[in-house]
Amino acid sequence: MIEGILVEGLIFAIMALGILISYRILDMADLTCDGSVATGAAVATMCIVNGLGITVGLIMSFLVGVLCGLVTATIHNRLKLPVLLAGILTMTMLYSVNLRILGNKANVSLVRVNTLYDSFSTWFPFASTSVASLLGTLVFVVFVTVLMDLFFRSDLGMAIGAMGGNEQVIVSQGMNPAILKLIGLGLSNGFIALSGGLLAQYQGFADANLGQGMVVQGLAAVMIGEFLFSSNRISLITLRCILGAIIYKGLMFLGRKYGYLVGITPNDFKLLTGILVIISLTVAKTRTMASDKGARKKAIERTMKKEEGSNA
C-alpha cells in the first residue's frame, strides 16, 4: 500500500518537475500540461499495444511532449499571445489529437501486453511485485532528475533560468529569448508527457481525460515542496519538488481512505487541491510579510541603538 503511494508519487513527480520548469524556472504559466500528459499516455500506450516496445513508447511520449511544448511556445512567440492563452489553445487542440491517437476511443487498455511494470518484476526478481515497481520507478526518476539537474547547471540551462528572472538580461547578452522559451517549454512538456507514459503503464490504460486538472495538482506538489526547505541549488529544488509530489499523493490517499469520516468523496478532490494551492500561496505570503516585519523591527532597533550611542 505504502509502495503504491510512493510509486504514484514518483510518477507524478516527473510531471511536477515539468511544472517546476515552466512555472518556476521559466516563470511562464503554461497550461499545455493538461493536454500533453494525456498525449504522453496515449502515445506510449499505442506504441506498446502496436508492438513497438516499451523503450520506444517512452522515448516517443517524451518527444511528442516536446512537440506539444514547441507548439505552445511558437504560438506565444509568433503571435505575441500570452503564454496562458497559447497553452489553453494547445491543450484544447490536444484533446482531439489524443482521441485520434487512441483510435477514436476514450480509453485503451494495456492489460494484455507487457508494460514497464511487468519488466520491473523481472529486473528485481528478489522483491515482491509492488516493491519491484517502486525500485524500478525510483531508478527511473533518479535518472531523469540527474539529467535535469545537469542540464540546468549547464550554460544553456543557466541562461534559461536567467530568462525566467529577467528577460532583458538574455537580450542584452545576445541571446534570442524566443529560442530559450522553445527549449524550456519543450523540455517541460517532454517531462510531463513522459510522466503520462509511465502513468498509463502503471494504471494499465490510457484515458483521453487523464489530464484534467493536472496543472493545479502539479502546482500543489511544487508548492508543498517549497515549504519543506528553501534553497537556490537546482539539485535541492528538484529534490523538494519530488518530495512535494509524494506528499501530495499521500494526502490524496488519506483523503480517499479517511475522507468519508467527514463526508469527503473523490469528487471533492479537485476542489480540495485548489484550496490546497490557495492555502500554500497564503502561507507563503504571510511568511514573507512576517520576515519583512521582522526586518523592519530589527532596523528600528538598530537605529534606536545608534541614536542612543550618539547621544551618550
Next chain:
Amino acid sequence: MLDIQHVTKVFFPGTVNEKVALENINLHVDKGDIVCVIGSNGSGKSTLFNMIAGTFPVTSGRISVAGKDVTNEPEYKRAFYIGRIFQDPTKGTSANMSVEDNMNLAYTKGMKGIRFSLTAERRKEFRELLEPIGLSDRMTDNVGLLSGGQRQALTLLMATLSNPSMMLLDEHTAALDPRNAEIVMDLTKKYIEERKLTAMMVTHNMQFAIDYGNRLIMMDEGHIILDIKGEEKSKLTVQSLVNKFREIRKKDFTSDEGLLTE
C-alpha cells in the same frame, strides 16, 4: 562608429494617439566619442536609445554601427556590439542567480550550449575583475541580495566584459543615492577610458554634461536642436546652454529636472 540617417519614429501611427517621437534624426558619432545627451522628459532621448539598441523598429531611416547596417537587426543581435545600461538597476542582472553565474552569462555573447564553462580558472579571473568593485567576496551570493549601486556596478562590468563597440548609458545613475551614483559614475569613466569605448550617455545633470565627454547633444520634441563639440563645448556654461535653448526654441527651458545642476 554610429551612423544614424533620417531616422523617424512614429508611435501608434494612424490612430488618435499618433505621436511622432523622433523626426528625421541625423547623427554621426566617431570612434572614441563620448556624447552626453540632455533634454526634458518626452524629448525623445529614450526613444533614440531604443532605436539604436533595436528595442523597437524604426518607422523610417537607417542605422549602422561600426560600418554595419543594423536597421533590421533585432535587439539581441545588436547586443553583440552595443552594450546598454538602464536606469533601473534590476534590468541588467538576473536577481535569482549568483554573481559568478551572472558574470559567466556575460562572458561570451550569444546562444549558450550544454557546457559547463564556469571553471576554477574562470572563477579566478572573475575574482580579479570583481575586486575593484568590492564584490570578489560575494561571488556565490544571489544578485538579488546586492544593493542598487552594487548591481549597477556589476551590470557595467558585465557589459564591458565582451568589449562592445559602443555603450549606451541611459541615466544609469539616476536611481542611485548620491554616494553610489558617484561610485558608479567614476567606474563608468574608468572603463570608458581604459577600454577606449565609444559612449552615449543620457543625463539630467547639465553641469555634468558640460564637464564630461567631448560632445553634447540637446534634444527637444523629437529633434536634435543642439550639437556642440570640441573647443566650443569646453567653453560652455549652464547659463549659456539655457540661453542657447531660449534662442532656438523661443521658449523657456522649463523642465525642473533639466535645470538641476547641483
